[in-house]
Amino acid sequence: MTKQNSRVEVTVSGPIAPENYDPSAYPPFAVTVDIVIATLRGGRMHVLLVERGADPYQGAWALPGGFVEPDEDADTAAKRELIEETGIGRSTPVHLEQLRTYSDPGRDPRMRVVSVAYVALAPDLPDPVAGSDAAVARWWAVDDVVDGEIGLAFDHARILSDAVERIRAKLEYATVATSFLPRVFTLGELRAVYTEVWGEALDLQNFRRKVLAVPGFVEPVDEVRTGVPGPRAQLYRAGDATEIVPPFRRAPHGEGR
Known part of the structure; x- marks a missing residue:
């Protein structure tokens, strides 16, 4: 007896809304993305702010961002806004x-708006280009903004404060500090990232020992940095590790900057 195989094609469609579902029974709201873009400029951590060109808060400083379009998810919207609002992200590697x-409910005077916030880290970034929704875009030292010298629109001061704490905490257990550096760097430059972000001085030899003890944190490269006076320092590049085990520990809150 010969057994024949039969092929059955099944078409799977997307989910169908219930027949009696009424979306108008729920209040409408919008979704936005706001991005904290951090970089080191002149050895200090800076954040990108845009001067709003329209109401609400026209003329006030705010984080770059915008509304999520109907055909995109939040991650896609964040990447799009990063380029549209600042010109950053087309060719510069960015950790997002x-x-x-x-x-x-009251964070936006226009309507109910829920914001998905992002943190972006990148090496020494150039002066930004303001997008269509911004009159001016410029870098501000993080300390100046967090300390309240620059008032921010919406609830962006809270978002920025949360983002700064996330960055500081993440340097303890993840290798993202290399996102602030160019392709090749010295351990002294990597230490400078920790010193600035944590606001505390770190012993170079102890820091060097800890970094090199983490497999894949950094990898030595056989390159020479030209145009720099003084003895040649070993250059490194970011390795493929993403976690620091065991984690680094910063000083208890309040003992650094």
Whole structure:
């Protein structure tokens, strides 16, 4: 007896809304993305702010961002806004990760707006180019903004404060500090990232021992940096590790900067 195989094609469609579902029974709201773009300029951590060109908060400083379009997810919107609002991200490598969601009902005077916030880290970035929704875009030292010298629109001061703490904490257990550096760097330059972000001085020899003890944190390269006076320092590049085990520990809160 010969057994024949039969092929059955099954078409799977997307989910179908219930027949009696009425979306108008729920209040509408919008979703936006806001991006904390951090970099080191002149040895200090800076954040990118845009001067709003329209109401609400016209003329106030704010984080770059915008509304999520109907045909995109939040991650796609964040990448798009990063380019449209600042011109950053087309060719510059950027570490982009989601921070958290902000959903206070009164955070936007226009309507109910829920924002998905992101943190972006990159090496010494150039002067930005303001997008269509911004009159001016410029870098501000993080300390000046967090200390309240620059007032921010919406709840962006809270978002920035949360982002700075995320960056500081993440340097303990993840290798993202290399995102602030160019392709090749010295251990002294890597230490300078920790010193600035944590606001505390770190012993170079102890720091060197800890970094080299983490497999894949950094990898030595056989290159010579030209145009720099003084003895040649060993150059490194970021390795393929993403976690620091065991984690580094910063000083207890309040003992650094």
